[in-house]
Amino acid sequence: xxxxxxxxxxxxxxxxxxxxxxxxxxxxxxxxxxxxxxxxxxxxxxxxxxxxxxxxxxxxxxxxxxxxxxxxxxxxxxxxxxxxxxxxxxxxxxxxxxxxxxxxxxxxxxxxxxxxxxxxxxxxxxxxxxxxxxxxxxxxxxxxxxxxxxxxxxxxxxxxxxxxxxxxxxxxxxxxxxxxxxxxxxxxxxxxxxxxxxxxxxxxxxxxxxxxxxxxxxxxxxxxxxxxxxxxxxxxxxxxxxxxxxxxxxxxxxxxxxxxxxxxxxxxxxxxxxxxxxxxx
Numbered sequence: 620x621x622x623x624x625x626x627x628x629x630x631x632x633x634x635x636x637x638x639x640x641x642x643x644x645x646x647x648x649x650x651x652x653x654x655x656x657x658x659x660x661x662x663x664x665x666x667x668x669x670x671x672x673x674x675x676x677x678x679x680x681x682x683x684x685x686x687x688x689x690x691x692x693x694x695x696x697x698x699x700x701x702x703x704x705x706x707x708x709x710x711x712x713x714x715x716x717x718x719x720x721x722x723x724x725x726x727x728x729x730x731x732x733x734x735x736x737x738x739x740x741x742x743x744x745x746x747x748x749x750x751x752x753x754x755x756x757x758x759x760x761x762x763x764x765x766x767x768x769x770x771x772x773x774x775x776x777x778x779x780x781x782x783x784x785x786x787x788x789x790x791x792x793x794x795x796x797x798x799x800x801x802x803x804x805x806x807x808x809x810x811x812x813x814x815x816x817x818x819x820x821x822x823x824x825x826x827x828x829x830x831x832x833x834x835x836x837x838x839x840x841x842x843x844x845x846x847x848x849x850x851x852x853x854x855x856x857x858x859x860x861x862x863x864x865x866x867x868x869x870x871x872x873x874x875x876x877x878x879x880x881x882x883x884x885x886x887x888x889x890x891x892x893x894x895x896x897x898x899x900x
Contacts, residue, residue: 620701621708626717626756629710633671633757636707641668645759645786647750650674651691651804652700655794659763660704662791671757672701674711679718680745686890691807710757717752724748727774727781730868734881735770735892738858746771747778754784762786767793767801769879769894770868793893795821801893813886816852820884823848823860824895827880831862831897836874838862849884858883858890865896876900 623629636643644667646659652674663670674697681687694711701709724744730736731743754762764772776788794802799821800814809817827845835841842860849857864871865879874897881894 620698620706622698623708623710624712624716626712629671629708629712629756632708633759636669637758639668642760643667643757644670645753645757645762646670646672646706647753647762647764648672648674648697649676649690649804650694650697651807652697653794653802653804653806655765655767655802657700657704658794659765659791660701660706662789663761663763664705666789667761669708670706671708671710671759672706673753673757674698674701674709675717675749677717677745677749678714679724679748680742682739682742689808691804710753717749721748725751725778725782727778730770730774730777733868734859734861734863735883738883743771743774747774750775751778751782751784754779754786759786761789763789763791765793766790766896767803767893769865769881769896773866773868799825801891803891805889805891808889810887813854813889816854817886817891819848819852819855820882820891820893824880824882824893827860827862828895828897831874831878831880831899836899838870838872838874838878841874841880845880845882854886856885858885874899 644663646663648656676690725747726744727747736743798818800818823845826848827841830841830844845860860882862878862880877898879894879896883892
């Protein structure tokens with residue numbers, strides 16, 4: 620496995636793969652890798668001739684400086700993780716390498732205005748900009764993103780469509796712990812006591828989903844059922860629990876065919892996000 624530290628190196632490696640006739644699968648990450656990232660890499664390895672992962676803690680997508688500073692970093696462990704999943708190369712640039720005098724940014728309006736966009740100002744602008752930069756540096760055929768960050772995935776899909784970027788976005792299902800907690804790099808910061816409470820977010824989503832599947836088409840009724848689960852855990856501070864359109868992320872009053880139930884909550888100093896897709900066709 621090759622470690623690439625500069626944009627020039629990443630471009631040279633990608634060009635060499637292209638010259639050999641290999642398709643390129645890109646797995647963008649911020650490091651602190653876990654089984655969820657492993658699922659992305661495994662899928663990429665199955666579908667691409669050359670798999671490139673990126674490890675870059677992107678400062679422009681953090682709305683709070685303390686969250687950026689506390690984000691876990693262990694490059695050597697991450698490199699070993701990537702190698703174990705058959706990744707061919709890892710692009711791990713510095714912030715200066717990625718953002719030297721950058722004055723341009725990308726904002727996907729509409730999708731990015733609510734939920735995560737409301738509670739984390741500037742977050743999706745930072746995500747869209749860095750992902751677009753990565754697509755320009757590494758001309759991948761396919762790029763792999765987890766459904767756990769469903770709104771982020773929708774923003775990236777829309778950006779790619781609007782800007783005619785020639786890459787296929789491949790969603791990969793959320794990977795969960797045995798108790799249902801969605802795997803996340805930030806889970807490392809949960810205390811043992813908080814870790815026992817954390818699955819309540821998933822349980823709230825499951826209750827809302829159960830109500831919809833059992834015939835409750837009213838979003839407000841489904842949300843009320845989910846919130847009842849949250850209220851059993853007073854340590855959880857809910858930011859939002861909504862039923863939204865899976866493409867636009869606008870709220871829906873009645874579930875007619877498909878929807879996504881989304882939630883965010885604080886537990887101690889850790890912010891948890893999760894979602895479930897529901898279809899009633």
